[in-house]
Amino acid sequence: MSIMVNNKKIDYVEQESVxxxxxxxxxxxxxxxxxxxxxxxxxxxxMTKIIPDNSDVQVIHMISGG
Amino acid sequence: xxxxxxxKKDEIKQKIAxxxxxxxxxxxxxxxxxxxxxxxxRSGLLHLVxxxxxxxxESNLNRQYYFRSxxxxxxxxxxxxxIENINSSVICDFQNIKLHKGSxxxxxQYVDIVVEAxxxxxxxxxxxxxxxxxxxxxxxxxASGVAGIGNSDRIYTKKLGNLxxxxxxxxxxxxxxxxxxxxxxxxxxxxxxxxxxxLSNEDVP
Numbered sequence: 001m002s003i004m005v006n007n008k009k010i011d012y013v014e015q016e017s018v019x020x021x022x023x024x025x026x027x028x029x030x031x032x033x034x035x036x037x038x039x040x041x042x043x044x045x046x047m048t049k050i051i052p053d054n055s056d057v058q059v060i061h062m063i064s065g066g
Numbered sequence: 067x068x069x070x071x072x073x074k075k076d077e078i079k080q081k082i083a084x085x086x087x088x089x090x091x092x093x094x095x096x097x098x099x100x101x102x103x104x105x106x107x108r109s110g111l112l113h114l115v116x117x118x119x120x121x122x123x124e125s126n127l128n129r130q131y132y133f134r135s136x137x138x139x140x141x142x143x144x145x146x147x148x149i150e151n152i153n154s155s156v157i158c159d160f161q162n163i164k165l166h167k168g169s170x171x172x173x174x175q176y177v178d179i180v181v182e183a184x185x186x187x188x189x190x191x192x193x194x195x196x197x198x199x200x201x202x203x204x205x206x207x208x209a210s211g212v213a214g215i216g217n218s219d220r221i222y223t224k225k226l227g228n229l230x231x232x233x234x235x236x237x238x239x240x241x242x243x244x245x246x247x248x249x250x251x252x253x254x255x256x257x258x259x260x261x262x263x264x265l266s267n268e269d270v271p
Contacts, residue, residue, distance in 0.1 A: 031191040033198075035226050040198040043191075058226050060233065062194070065213040065240035065250075066098045066185040 003055045012053045018046040021057065029061035081266045082110055088265050089113035091177035093165060093193055095141040096120070097245060098209055099183030100131035100148075101254030102261075107149045109262055113157045114149070117173050118142055119164035129247040165189070171196040174204070179261050182208035183254070187239065194229065204228065207260045209253045211237030213245050218252060223260065230264075232256045 001012040005025060013024070018034055018041055034041045035058045041049050051057065090106055092099045095118035103114055118141045122132045136144040142160035149156050161173060165184075170193050174180045180197055184190045190208065197206045211221075211234030224231040232253050237243070 031187040033191060033194055033226075033229075038227050040195070042195060042199065058224075060224060060226070060231055061210065061235065062187040062190040062208075063211045063213070063234075063237055063239050064185065064187040064190075065211070065237075065243075065245055066094060066096050066183055066190075066209065 001053055003051060003053065003057060005057045006059060012051075016051050018049045018051065021051055022046070022059070027059055027061070031062045033060050033062070034058070085110045085262065085265050086112045088179070089115060089177045090179050090181060090261055090265075091115040091117075091174040092181045092183050093117055093170070093174070094183035094185065095130075095145050095160075096126065096183065096185055097129040097247075097250040098212065098254045098257065099181070100141070100145055101129075101251050102181050102183055102258045103145055103149060104131050104152065105255050105258035106261060107152050107156050109258070110153075112153075112155055113159070115159045115161070115173060115177050116142055116145060117161045117163055117165060119162060129245055129250040165193065167192055168196075171200040174201065177204075179264055180204055180206045181257055181261065182206060183257070185240070198229065202228070205230065205264050207257045207264075208232070209257055211235060212250050212253045213237055213240040213243040214249055215244065215246065218249070221252065221256065223256070230260050232260070 002009050003012050036055050092102055095116050120141050122136045122139050122144050124137050132144050140162050142162050146158045146160050182193055194208055205228045207230045209232045214237050220234045224233045
């Protein structure tokens with residue numbers, strides 16, 4: 001029972017939302033884009049979207065400057 | 067006028083000829099956008115859509131593709147002049163508008179590839195999300211972590227489906243670190259290079 005987050009294997013936690021996962025891995029950047037198994041997860045459902053077992057989660061953060 | 071590219075191999079010539087039929091949309095004409103547009107114009111791209119609402123300021127000249135004589139001009143007007151000075155055949159569909167939440171994706175519906183060249187993290191995130199949601203089949207080339215000096219070797223391309231992010235994930239934000247030509251132009255040209263790579267790949271719709 002595990003998931004991949006940014007290509008690193010971590011434990012799977014039952015009923016864990018995207019928001020809970022970000023907290024668990026201490027990904028504190030405020031502006032992130034999340035994909036689970038290639039599918040984009042809009043920010044407004046981070047609290048409700050539950051991460052399935054064996055998911056491939058990709059998290060990137062946007063940094064100001066251009 | 068046609069940009070002259072001295073190449074011996076026909077195969078590569080044909081690849082480059084493909085660029086002239088494609089269009090690229092750039093959101094923002096600041097440090098990233100102005101340099102991406104110039105790099106693409108120099109590479110033979112003939113159709114560019116650029117959206118920005120700002121005017122050229124003296125403080126932009128440390129990294130953006132503008133000149134002292136252009137301070138005070140609308141960026142899109144100044145950028146159009148600079149591109150015409152490189153290649154007068156480029157069709158510049160440049161729009162002086164501010165992108166608003168919910169409709170940021172709309173000016174980019176008809177381009178082949180979108181380049182995210184915005185400034186604040188908040189607006190970058192919003193823009194990328196809107197493109198991913200509304201134009202899911204459109205490749206988008208974004209940048210994150212352009213501030214600072216050095217650490218060029220930390221930059222890499224993170225590919226997530228149709229999203230190509232030029233990324234220095236350890237960089238500080240521009241509120242805490244300096245924005246200067248070398249790193250900003252490195253990112254901009256890296257983005258332009260991905261655009262060319264995608265366009266020369268025939269799988270791109």
